[in-house]
Amino acid sequence: MIYFKACPRCRGDIQLQNDGTGDALHCLQCGYERAVAPHLLAKAREMQRAKAA
């Protein structure tokens, strides 16, 4: 899954990856990386749904 323009550093596109130990966000443009807590991930998905509706 990709979150467009979601990078806090460069406003680039963030890809959600799972490295086996957990989910992580990875910016396609600048390489910004961040681990994601499961509850934050659920919240992000909620927000995506709200935007789509």
Ligand SMILES: [Zn+2]
């Ligand atoms: Zn970035």
